[in-house]
Amino acid sequence: MDVEFAVRYPFSSEARKVLQDIEASWNEPAMELGIERIKKALGNKLGRSTAMHREEQLEEIVAYAAARLLLGHVRNRFITNTFAVAEAKRASQYFHQEKEGTLEVLGEELGCVAHREETGYWIALPQYVRFAPGAPPYKLVNRRLQQGKVFVNRHERLRLLEEAVRLHVGRLKPVLDPPPSVKKAGEQLKKIIPPAETPSIAFQTGSHPPCIQQLLEDLKRHENLPHHARWYLAVYLLHTGMVVEQLISLYSNLPDFNEKITRYQIEHAQKKGYSIPTCATVKSWGISCPGCRRKSPLQWQGLRQGGTHERKGKKPDS
Amino acid sequence: MNEKAKNQIVKIFSRYYAQARLEILQPAQREFGMGNIKKIDHRHMAFPGLKELQAYLANNPPLFVSHSTAYYRYPEATPIEKKEWLGADVVFDLDLHAEEKFGIYRRLDSVKQDTLRLMEEFLLRDFGLEKKDLLVVFSGNRGYHVHIRHKDFLPIGSNERKELVDYIRGLGLNYEGFFTREEIKRGMVKLLGPRPTEDGYRGRFARAVIRQVEEKPTSIARIFAKPEPRDRFIGGIREGNWSKAPVKDIMPRLKPIADQLPLQSVNADAGVTQDISKLIRIPNSIHGETGCIAQVVDNMEKFEPLRDALLPLKGVATVRFTEDIPALEFANETLGPFKSGEKKDVPRPYALFVLLKGSADLEE
Numbered sequence: 001m002d003v004e005f006a007v008r009y010p011f012s013s014e015a016r017k018v019l020q021d022i023e024a025s026w027n028e029p030a031m032e033l034g035i036e037r038i039k040k041a042l043g044n045k046l047g048r049s050t051a052m053h054r055e056e057q058l059e060e061i062v063a064y065a066a067a068r069l070l071l072g073h074v075r076n077r078f079i080t081n082t083f084a085v086a087e088a089k090r091a092s093q094y095f096h097q098e099k100e101g102t103l104e105v106l107g108e109e110l111g112c113v114a115h116r117e118e119t120g121y122w123i124a125l126p127q128y129v130r131f132a133p134g135a136p137p138y139k140l141v142n143r144r145l146q147q148g149k150v151f152v153n154r155h156e157r158l159r160l161l162e163e164a165v166r167l168h169v170g171r172l173k174p175v176l177d178p179p180p181s182v183k184k185a186g187e188q189l190k191k192i193i194p195p196a197e198t199p200s201i202a203f204q205t206g207s208h209p210p211c212i213q214q215l216l217e218d219l220k221r222h223e224n225l226p227h228h229a230r231w232y233l234a235v236y237l238l239h240t241g242m243v244v245e246q247l248i249s250l251y252s253n254l255p256d257f258n259e260k261i262t263r264y265q266i267e268h269a270q271k272k273g274y275s276i277p278t279c280a281t282v283k284s285w286g287i288s289c290p291g292c293r294r295k296s297p298l299q300w301q302g303l304r305q306g307g308t309h310e311r312k313g314k315k316p317d318s
Numbered sequence: 319m320n321e322k323a324k325n326q327i328v329k330i331f332s333r334y335y336a337q338a339r340l341e342i343l344q345p346a347q348r349e350f351g352m353g354n355i356k357k358i359d360h361r362h363m364a365f366p367g368l369k370e371l372q373a374y375l376a377n378n379p380p381l382f383v384s385h386s387t388a389y390y391r392y393p394e395a396t397p398i399e400k401k402e403w404l405g406a407d408v409v410f411d412l413d414l415h416a417e418e419k420f421g422i423y424r425r426l427d428s429v430k431q432d433t434l435r436l437m438e439e440f441l442l443r444d445f446g447l448e449k450k451d452l453l454v455v456f457s458g459n460r461g462y463h464v465h466i467r468h469k470d471f472l473p474i475g476s477n478e479r480k481e482l483v484d485y486i487r488g489l490g491l492n493y494e495g496f497f498t499r500e501e502i503k504r505g506m507v508k509l510l511g512p513r514p515t516e517d518g519y520r521g522r523f524a525r526a527v528i529r530q531v532e533e534k535p536t537s538i539a540r541i542f543a544k545p546e547p548r549d550r551f552i553g554g555i556r557e558g559n560w561s562k563a564p565v566k567d568i569m570p571r572l573k574p575i576a577d578q579l580p581l582q583s584v585n586a587d588a589g590v591t592q593d594i595s596k597l598i599r600i601p602n603s604i605h606g607e608t609g610c611i612a613q614v615v616d617n618m619e620k621f622e623p624l625r626d627a628l629l630p631l632k633g634v635a636t637v638r639f640t641e642d643i644p645a646l647e648f649a650n651e652t653l654g655p656f657k658s659g660e661k662k663d664v665p666r667p668y669a670l671f672v673l674l675k676g677s678a679d680l681e682e
Contacts, residue, residue: 129478145518148446
């Protein structure tokens with residue numbers, strides 16, 4: 001058994017073997033470790049392992065497993081998604097130093113198999129679309145394809161692997177009949193779950209175009225939004241008169257929310273006074289517009305294009 | 319539609335379903351939906367097998383019958399979460415958008431050509447699928463459904479399916495990203511780009527540019543009217559070297575070619591592909607708006623829907639038209655035009671068609 005591998009990748013089958021070997025039990029101390037790991041993930045503090053000794057290493061492996069057990073019991077989308085993002089980013093910190101053989105093993109386990117050639121890798125198309133991030137360079141339409149395989153370079157291959165980790169970690173089995181220690185830990189965890197931030201935005205059907213409505217629904221469910229979707233939503237809501245703090249509060253529902261970066265980006269968008277893009281541009285980013293045949297979101301409610309400070313009764317900044 | 323017509327239609331549908339060869343993989347794991355007023359009036363139906371489904375349809379023939387693209391552990395359960403989704407076929411829906419009621423039936427060939435393009439260029443070539451992985455079905459009205467049944471595609475989710483539709487529709491295509499610049503010596507840059515032998519949009523783009531230069535050379539630049547610069551440019555593209563164009567601003571001139579690459583008639587709005595709990599017309603069932611069979615197509619080149627997808631009804635029926643109908647090619651003959659109020663003996667498949675379109679009443 002490779003305990004160091006299991007510490008680096010506690011979601012792996014190697015980690016499961018370790019847990020079986022030590023006959024891990026889900027008592028209160030184990031659940032405490034799980035809570036701590038979740039807290040680190042929520043606080044963006046889940047980094048590379050600092051375990052020096054075998055006991056510490058085993059604790060880390062137990063902590064991950066306990067955290068997942070807890071998440072399967074509590075079933076809060078926000079925490080699960082945030083935890084999955086944190087574990088994926090942590091794992092990716094190790095990827096760059098790994099040999100090809102190790103990456104192959106991980107890829108096989110996660111269903112993200114890449115076949116190496118001289119200048120990069122080929123990945124089967126169904127796997128590529130499952131694990132490709134939402135950013136425009138990863139859109140299938142712009143990729144090199146060959147008979148059902150997609151070409152990626154090493155950096156992209158590692159990025160896909162990171163996505164595969166995120167999806168794997170975020171896919172939880174519901175824990176239906178938890179032992180008392182898990183229930184108790186669940187109660188503790190619920191106290192630290194932030195309430196869903198939903199500043200008042202008109203959610204009545206028809207108050208926003210379907211594309212915006214869908215993005216707001218996704219946000220409410222703490223789903224991750226790709227970059228263009230976040231930008232578009234922010235520009236649109238600034239045009240409706242939402243203030244920066246409200247927008248930041250709304251975006252805090254995102255599983256990888258970083259207040260500093262979000263504040264910078266929203267204030268930047270406000271200062272620049274970006275125009276709301278046309279529907280053709282929105283669709284080109286892959287944002288869903290179910291059943292809508294308008295040409296511009298501005299047509300939906302007669303929103304006036306005039307800078308992000310414009311609100312009813314207020315003149316735009318010159 | 320009068321009562322006489324409704325009764326006849328029920329009999330026709332019932333007789334057909336008693337002997338039809340419905341094409342459904344793993345029917346016990348599919349949800350079914352049926353309708354007469356709408357396409358789906360009832361859903362969450364399940365049957366242990368094809369025999370049971372067929373017996374039901376023969377006794378209670380609906381105008382429309384659909385099955386889920388998805389496979390479920392408990393297809394009859396509600397709400398949807400309780401069905402336990404096991405995977406779904408990927409289905410592309412191509413159809414003609416049209417305002418006019420009958421005009422689209424004169425344009426079915428264009429959507430057939432798009433379906434052929436979808437299969438050959440995108441699914442067989444780019445996606446690396448084989449013909450046995452695909453089921454091509456005439457929708458029964460104004461388009462086609464293409465089902466992908468390859469096991470590797472079954473588990474992919476809604477977002478991934480949308481990515482496949484986006485691919486075919488060319489959404490987000492950035493052809494300028496196909497190119498890189500390599501400095502040969504100071505001040506001289508070589509433009510490297512896709513070759514025509516490549517798959518995907520890269521190869522598609524290179525082939526389209528070559529075709530355009532060969533067929534309409536001056537549409538890109540006047541100098542391509544001369545064979546030498548034209549052949550030099552094409553020769554360069556074949557090696558991935560796009561620097562051999564004798565024009566400085568070649569990139570923006572290629573944009574109109576890039577814009578023509580995607581397949582526009584794939585229907586993304588209805589969400590057929592993205593919706594992993596979608597109900598889709600059962601292949602070889604009857605389309606209740608036309609009386610045509612949603613025919614599984616083995617040979618797309620030879621297939622003519624208004625000849626090959628008709629119910630095998632012999633003889634004629636007398637109908638009285640309730641509106642003007644233009645001439646249509648139907649079962650290898652030209653029928654019409656007909657005027658509102660006109661009473662006529664017409665072949666029974668055509669009679670069924672106009673009755674279901676609400677354009678005639680049955681006399682006898």
